[in-house]
Amino acid sequence: MTRVGRITSDTMSSAALSVLVVDDTSANRNLMAAFLAKLGHEAVFAVDGVEALERFGQRRPDMILMDLMMPRMDGFEATRLVRERQGAIWTPIVIMSALNSDADIVAGLDAGADDYLVKPVSFAVFAAKMRTIQRLLEMERRQRELLDRMHAISNAVIDGIITIDEAGVIQSANPAACKMFGYENDALAGKSVSVLAAPPDGRQRDRQLANYLAGGTAGMIGTVRELDGERADGEVFPLEVGVTELQIDDHRLYIGVMRDISERLIQHAALAENAARLQRYHDEQQREQELARQIMASQVDSDGLRDARVHFTVMPARRFSGDLVVAASSPGGRLYAMLADATGHGLSAAISVQPVLPVFYALVARDVPLAQLVGELNAVLHRSLPIGRFVGAALACLNRQGDDVEIWVGGVPEMVLVGADGRVRQRFESNHLPLGVVETGTEGCEVAHAPTLPGDQLVMYSDGVIEATNDKAEGFGLLRLEEVLRSHAKDMRIDALRIALAEHLAGASAHDDMSALMLDCAPHPH
Template sequence: MDGASLKILIADDTPTNLKQLEIVSRRAGHQPILAADGETAVALYQSESPDLVFMDIMMPGMDGIEAVQRIRALPTEKWTPIVFYSALDSMQDILRGLQAGGDDYLVKPASTQLLQAKLNAYARLLTLQQKELGYIEELKSWRQEAEEQARLGAHVMARLTDAEGLCDPMVESFNLPAETFSGDLLCAARGPGEVLNVMLADAAGHGLSAALSAMPLTQAFYSMTAKGFPLTSIAEELNRKLKAILPADRFVAATLASVDVRNQTVEVWNGGNPDAAFLTVDGKVSMQWASSHPPLGILPPALFSGVSETVVFHEPGQLVLCSDGLVEAENPDGRWLGLAGSLDLLLGAADPTLRFAALRAGLERHLSGRPGRDDISCMLVQVPIERRRAVRIAAPAPVHRGHVEEWRLGLTFSASELRYIDVVPAVVGIMTQVQALKPHQGSLFLVISELFNNALDHGLLGLDSSTKNLIGGWEIYMQHRAERLAGLDNGSINLSFLVHEEEDRAVLDIDVADSGPGFDHEAWRQRLESAADENRTHGRGLALVRGLCADLKFPGAGNRVWARYLL
């Protein structure tokens, strides 16, 4: 006997026919259920849910044709074969039975061997059906589990990517996944000096595997941005993290950018993404940053370069970053949108504030309602100009209340340490563990970074800030800085901090000294107060410090500065 044991409903008003089918069914190992008329057959079908039905046509009361029609009208989740077993042998009778819902038709009398062969054939079919139903249930269970995992994954991804940062008024973005999850990752956050850092990352592939590849970037990006680490260090850390955890065939293309409105600079690191572009208000592409590095996670830390490109912007504009999904978006004819096509859509808007909406609408027209073959993402950052360049910053109001415990910190950095340590984020990170200093993280970062960079750039490296006024001066300045810092063999910078109370007020005294020759701080004071110098693009750092601090002094030859900050 092939197949499993079946429940077989047998409906016939002739006892000999009932007995024949009952005997054949029992010998084959099946369970017969007997009915002498159509009405009883329908009732037993509903109560017993048989696997196979043999139905006579001519029966008292409800005949077999009507019984089958009623059975077929009942709701069911499985297929139950119905075999008409009747003495009616005309073609019209056979067609009428099959049209009523029958699956097969046997003419009486039929041999026992034929009936048994039919039973075995249907047993095999029904066994296959049971396996298929089992597979369907498994698929339903897997789908429910996958949907739950997708829901949980989407929730976790949303929390990790900090969508709040993308709500910055300077940022517009979209991220269109090719599947449930996007392998593109968009992040934006402001550092303690109000510098805006953004990242557009594109993991190899798409879907959940790509999203998992990009996920480790979020924590490092947000944490290092919050602590004020430079873009170069952030890129290096992201690469180190991915190289340590991703398999060899996985990597993440990324564009990192830092927009410093106060200093009017845009810094970009591009590893494997399409060109980043700076668009002017009058509709031109004034700068493009092509990929000059491999994607993150490919090179070991010793071979990786976090060197970025920095430009000074003199007019307001927009910085645009995108993934290759935008460039390779295909229309129904298979034509790519391309980078040029994307920029044309942006610049085609008459109103610069509507450029991003124009790109989104143009992309939808290009795709013609079809999903992209890859994740599609883009970010546009507004880059405004501060028209008043003179520093006019009032010292922040003291926020500390009550007694403050005295706290001291003294650090000395030698030339070898200055070459590889990001001093300012490290120092501010230590200081803001002190409860009285924590609310002042942003202002303290500005003060300490200005004082430290002044000591390093001018005291030890001998750089001239006026270089920044030249065409391409910022790039020249940063190139000289990198070269001189790499060759720095001697010199040191001492940092001292003291939290204490002075006349019932909590204060922080900051002392920064370098081993360099110093500078003419009296001449600086005079230039600061000169209206003629108000439009300079350099020399405003110490003026910013003076605005934030209650007092600023230059003891000695100008290679030491002391500042008092009110807590």
């Protein structure tokens, strides 16, 4: 009978194990039952190797205490068969035998045992061995839980994840990878990674993806590349692939993370096509707008604007200006000038003001009074413009001698007459409705008269000039405009105004067209 050592209560463990005791001697089974009970563990019994395999299949104990010399099946064979059947969960096997030769111990460990104790065994040694086994089981349990969590995470991600060994053999593939390549779950494990690579033609397989996934291409580790993959049915599709390398003992393992980017490339192609279509549309619009600009510009008689007495600037907020500046001399030597500002901006505003051009030039050629010119312009615009559209305007007619001027202002800021020193001598407020608002009648066409002096200059401008606002929400304002007039000679004022507006905006976009027209009050040059 095996000798029993002294048992103390402080050797008991709080982690209870299920222990399969395999021994054909009842006294030994009883002794192990007493030891295990004292340590807080549960004992399950078998009298030989055959019964041990049955109990192992039924109970899956946490560990096994295995005798060697037993009928029907000895401990060596039973240990080997348990190892074959244990699967992924490790079951510690400790041989407890009276056989104590080196050959017996080696044979027992080679059969698959984790430890070997020679009978008789003292309780102290047995308890120490059990604590060691418990620690190892706890470590194994934690490692298994960690692996299970990692496996669960790998299975849950939408990207395909595979692991490949140094020989290019797939060790594992998550469900997303299997689905991506058209294989059943776990069907990729054990296959060469080359099955995932797309062939460039019908003769040979492209090795680039295979080499990349197997870490065989220098400079690819740790990078993300776009490569072609091949599904199980032969379909080739684009992949985004990243590979990392793990060094485990003396071996390398490669982890490939793959994403099917077919949909993304389709979207990119659609976006590129839309962008190209928009660019073509934009280019066509630019060509059409340039043609429209040239046609509208051709309607303006530039001869009158080249008169030395005429100074002007037009700074559109967009490609087209809704402001119009025209000037023309009549056969009688009178100088007619108009600054018009149509409602809105851009092409629509520019089109709105175009109908006045042929009427303006035709009536100037007939040397009509300014009041009649205003009435005819109003009638044309009232007929041609839709409701809600109109044209603000300032018109002036300087007589041949340059010492008297007729003025009409409606819907634009006041017109001013400045002296040779640039100071305002007289203001002409906007006291009429814009052109095109109401039908032409005797009212609304009245003009003002003003005598002029040598060196005087008549100044008209659109509201975009004084309302020009910079990034600090500061408007250009009337005071700045009059300061420009006072501080510059008359032939420099229009350029100075253009520069002052640009400096005020400091790169900010103008919200309205900015135009100004200045007439020197001087005799007709011919």
